[in-house]
Amino acid sequence: MTPRNTPETEQKVRRGSLRLRLLFTIAAALTPILLFAGFRTYLNAQDALAERRNNLIEIADRAIDEIEQVLSTVDVLQEIYLPNISEGDCAPVYETLAPRIPQLSNVTLFDETGKFSCAAVGEPEGSTSQPSAFAEVKAGKTTVLTDAFFGSLSQAWLFSVFRRLETNDGEFLGAVAFSLKTEQLVRTVRLTNLPEDVELAISDSGGQVFGSARVVAVQQEWIDEATGDEDGVLFVTDTDRFGSLDIVVRSIVDGRMYAVISRPSPGVISEFTLEPLESVGIPLLSFTLALIAAWLAVDGLVLKWLARLRRLALIYGEGHYNFRIGNEFENAPDEIADFAHSFDRMANRISERDATLRSAIATRDAAVKEIHHRVKNNLQIVASFLNLQRRQVTDPGARSVISAARHRIDALSIVHQTLYQHERLETVHMQPFLEALLSHLAGALGMDEQGVTIESEIEEIDRPADDAIPIALFILEAVTNATKYAFPDDGGTITVRLYREAEEIILDILDDGAGAGDSGSESGGSTGLGSKLMSAFAKQLRGRMNISSEKGSGYHVELRVPVEHAMKHTTDF
DSSP states (O other): OOOOOOTTTSOOOOOOOHHHHHHHHHHHHHHHHHHHHHHHHHHHHHHHHHHHHHHHHHHHHHHHHHHHHHHHHHHHHHHHSHHHHHTTOHHHHHHHHTTTOTTEEEEEEEETTSBEEEESSSOOOSBOSOHHHHHHHHHTOSEEEOOOEEETTTTEEEEEEEEEEEOTTOOEEEEEEEEEEHHHHHHHHHTTTOOTTOEEEEEETTOBEESOSSOSBOOHHHHHHHTTOSSOEEEEEEETTTEEEEEEEEEEETTTEEEEEEEEOOOSSSHHHHHHHHHHHHHHHHHHHHHHHHHHHIIIIIIHHHHHHHHHHHHHHTTOTTOOOTTTTTTSOHHHHHHHHHHHHHHHHHHHHHHHHHHHHHHHHHHHHHHHHHHHHHHHHHHHHHHHHHHHOOOHHHHHHHHHHHHHHHHHHHHHHHHHHSSOSSEEEHHHHHHHHHHHHHHHHTHHHHTEEEEEEEOOOEEEHHHHHHHHHHHHHHHHHHHHHTOOTTOEEEEEEEEEETTEEEEEEEEOSOOTTOTTSHHHHSOSHHHHHHHHHHHHTTOEEEEEEETTTEEEEEEEEEHHHHHTTOOOO
16 A cells, blocks of 8 residues: 555654744844834933033033133233333232232243243242243243143142243243142132032143042043043043043143043933933833733734644544534634634535445445355355266266366355455455465365364565455465375475565465475376466466475475555555
């Protein structure tokens, strides 16, 4: 029989479960939204960073205005009192300006070589401690702000503002310097109502910071970035003592003085982090909830009912077409409920057609069995006629021929009797069929009276009825021949084996009789009709017959039939 591919035998090709494929589809559909939310979060984070920077810069602007106002005042007063200072009145000018400029530390005058000419505080001796600033003034600049330096007389850190002193013709005569205390400059800035968490300090071009408890020094890269940048630059840095800090470095005087504004960076919960978190968190939460909802919906609305449909299909697949779904799909979605009811109607129609087909098959089987039964009865009538004819014949040879013909007709009758007693008609299960046949044959040949025993080793093999009959007749001829001619008076054993080997079905019939040379064998004393019939049956089966024998070892008849010959007669019905 041609094997069919079934769900149990064929390899399943997995395409992924409905749940996973639906989740992937939803995820693919929502991913652009999530990506947009992520991009929006990035923009929001940049906006939050810019807002933090702008807040500090706004504070820095107020502080810078104070310092620039001090520097502007110094510039104006230098210009006003330049004639007095050039005449050596450093101390009187200082006494006049000190109340008005609390940051002022000293007023000094330098000649064209950079040596002290006069000083309001201390003895004027030596040269300026800021030669680079003096050189810039000498080169033509009107005013120059120096880097911070430590004043030996004041014992404080100072900035100096140099102003060029020249003749009416522009000839360089020297420079006037106003020294400003950094501590007082920072204090001036702190009087501008700074927020409690904001600290403002001053730094020179070397990164040295004055007036800060948080920031010890400013990195040179920050100074370089802030130089020439009117808006200022925000930096975020981590400190051991104060944690993460937002620092804005803002240029007051390019290359000389910078405002350093610091504030603790916002924590996890702040207006700067909640807004970006909201931008990505809500879409991410929606994304997750959509996947969970899809998972639950697929389970509750689809997979649960598909499992029931599968169970229903398995029940119908077992042939239980009378099973009805009842109210099992009452709460299912309309589409699945309609599908289940279609299943139910399909099973009902299949059940009706199945009953019709079974009835037709039963009628046909009954007719075929009746035919086999009548053929068997007719063959028995023919055998009776031959038996009557034999009794009227006196010639021994004729009587022997009639007996042989009657015996073969009896054997053919046994085959038909076995077939109509068998349940399957198109395909014959060889094991019960041949065992029943050999049992009938043993009785018909009177093997018990002759002391002959028949043994069988038959595998479970199915053959079409068109093949089963010639195989049965082949066995009948071989067993009959062995029963009649193989054994002496004390009997013996006949063995019949049927088995499959590779792509062939093999039938072996062996006896333990006298073997070749025995005068009682068919080869020696019979007409050879049995051998001719077996050859004809072998050709009908497209098989090969081999007969071998050794004296004292009995006969061995082998028939090899290709499996394909059997398969071509099978049907799938």
